Amino acid sequence: MKTEEEVEDFILNGHKHYLRHITIDCAIIGYHDQQLKILLVKWKHLNGWGLPGGFIMNEETLNEAANRILMEKTSLSDLFLQQFYTFGDSFFRLSKKDWDKDQRLLIPIPEDNWLLERTISIGYYAVVDFEKVSISPDIFYDEYQWCDIQSIPELLFDHNEMVEKAIQTIRLQIYHQPIGYNLLSEKFTLPEIHVLYETILGKQLDRRNFPKKLMSLGILKKLDEQRSIGPHRSPFLYEFDKENYEKALMEGIALAF
Amino acid sequence: MKTEEEVEDFILNGHKHYLRHITIDCAIIGYHDQQLKILLVKWKHLNGWGLPGGFIMNEETLNEAANRILMEKTSLSDLFLQQFYTFGDSFFRLSKKDWDKDQRLLIPIPEDNWLLERTISIGYYAVVDFEKVSISPDIFYDEYQWCDIQSIPELLFDHNEMVEKAIQTIRLQIYHQPIGYNLLSEKFTLPEIHVLYETILGKQLDRRNFPKKLMSLGILKKLDEQRSIGPHRSPFLYEFDKENYEKALMEGIALAF
DNA sequence: TCAAAAGTGTTATGTGTACACCCATGC
DNA sequence: GCATGGGTGTACACATAACACTTTTGA
Numbered sequence: 001m002k003t004e005e006e007v008e009d010f011i012l013n014g015h016k017h018y019l020r021h022i023t024i025d026c027a028i029i030g031y032h033d034q035q036l037k038i039l040l041v042k043w044k045h046l047n048g049w050g051l052p053g054g055f056i057m058n059e060e061t062l063n064e065a066a067n068r069i070l071m072e073k074t075s076l077s078d079l080f081l082q083q084f085y086t087f088g089d090s091f092f093r094l095s096k097k098d099w100d101k102d103q104r105l106l107i108p109i110p111e112d113n114w115l116l117e118r119t120i121s122i123g124y125y126a127v128v129d130f131e132k133v134s135i136s137p138d139i140f141y142d143e144y145q146w147c148d149i150q151s152i153p154e155l156l157f158d159h160n161e162m163v164e165k166a167i168q169t170i171r172l173q174i175y176h177q178p179i180g181y182n183l184l185s186e187k188f189t190l191p192e193i194h195v196l197y198e199t200i201l202g203k204q205l206d207r208r209n210f211p212k213k214l215m216s217l218g219i220l221k222k223l224d225e226q227r228s229i230g231p232h233r234s235p236f237l238y239e240f241d242k243e244n245y246e247k248a249l250m251e252g253i254a255l256a257f
Numbered sequence: 258m259k260t261e262e263e264v265e266d267f268i269l270n271g272h273k274h275y276l277r278h279i280t281i282d283c284a285i286i287g288y289h290d291q292q293l294k295i296l297l298v299k300w301k302h303l304n305g306w307g308l309p310g311g312f313i314m315n316e317e318t319l320n321e322a323a324n325r326i327l328m329e330k331t332s333l334s335d336l337f338l339q340q341f342y343t344f345g346d347s348f349f350r351l352s353k354k355d356w357d358k359d360q361r362l363l364i365p366i367p368e369d370n371w372l373l374e375r376t377i378s379i380g381y382y383a384v385v386d387f388e389k390v391s392i393s394p395d396i397f398y399d400e401y402q403w404c405d406i407q408s409i410p411e412l413l414f415d416h417n418e419m420v421e422k423a424i425q426t427i428r429l430q431i432y433h434q435p436i437g438y439n440l441l442s443e444k445f446t447l448p449e450i451h452v453l454y455e456t457i458l459g460k461q462l463d464r465r466n467f468p469k470k471l472m473s474l475g476i477l478k479k480l481d482e483q484r485s486i487g488p489h490r491s492p493f494l495y496e497f498d499k500e501n502y503e504k505a506l507m508e509g510i511a512l513a514f
Numbered sequence: 515t516c517a518a519a520a521g522t523g524t525t526a527t528g529t530g531t532a533c534a535c536c537c538a539t540g541c
Numbered sequence: 542g543c544a545t546g547g548g549t550g551t552a553c554a555c556a557t558a559a560c561a562c563t564t565t566t567g568a
Contacts, residue, residue: 233565
């Protein structure tokens, strides 16, 4: 959606192609270099920050919609996307949207437009390498930022609650969901995956116990290669044991409700 | 909704009072006398069984809607209701509803009526004592049954998937959510809560380890009373330690996403 | 030879699991 | 006294957590 005509059509006729009252919002957690960040976008006409989101098309599954929205915002596809909760209880979700009249959209949204109706939002999360993500500008969002997870500002609507719940969920699922597939190269060293898990969990993990745990879960396979990393001892390379990880994933899905 | 006029108004004007495209379906698990059952209703005009459900009113939170729907179907209130997943990916949820033309409703549903639109459904579960539930007949459901959890027939739409996921969730959350508050009288014996947990989990639990676990979680309080149960030793009475259970619940909510 | 980073094993502690015998009650 | 069901404790296996020294590498 780039041109003025497309936006006008979306505002006036979107309700013919998208389901009303339902949105998907994505908590896109970015990891790079021992930092955990979340992708925030600035809503042009609202002058505030929030999560990227969108509507579901008539002939699209939820999963497809979440992937499409993620693709549109980050240009990444085939990520591990996970539904974590559906939000409809907060004060902001109870009434029609009373958006700032001082809208800076190309065309104003008419009163009683479908975009102003009350929405229920389904939350999905993804964990990505934020160095590899290129944000596509969108007509509704004019800025974005990777915001440190520790210092999230006040967000629009109930998006703070969403972020909190997304991070809780990721931390609970990290040993049973393939978080990490998209963050590490195919072969990686123990220290790499170690700091990744430390960063996501927000706490230190013992350097000797950590590989034991991963090995006992059977999701890691030690390779016979080492990586040369300068004036230091060469660490061994590992890869995910796909077969076993799939199995853990199945049990994890049972865990994930 | 009882009279013909009310139904006609619901069909023709419901979209003014309810959110379109979103439903709530309730997996109401019933327990009594070591049996686990699920409440199924027969949809009059579809000639098939499914879960009771309903739409969300314009000014209602999801939680309120789920409670209202449960109240309407079971006449029980103040239950522990828990959202467990939102369903929108199955084949049945992708297209408009192509309901049997041979409708046995009082008035036929017009083509392009809001009730025939595609819906996303938010699943909630509750666990109740099925002996204490009196089902209110509904104009859309003409029969109901408490169906044994082991032998669930083929249900309408994706409701089999919902039931499965609901039971998975309950089993995962049983030690951290106040499942049981509504099933046992205020004071109960160890054997009573023991068979309850065995029934829900579908497996045997060691009679000596089980109380240890509940005690170590701190959710149980032993009382100084015993109950006389005929020609046997009198079992001690217990009650839930409300304060500690609330605390467990808080952590459980974090667990429950 | 030095600095930086990787590798590795043992012990203590707690948690989960398996298991069998005695006690109380009413008939 | 007997049948029925309730109550209790111990031993073992396993997982988790704490902890420090040695090896490799390249400059």
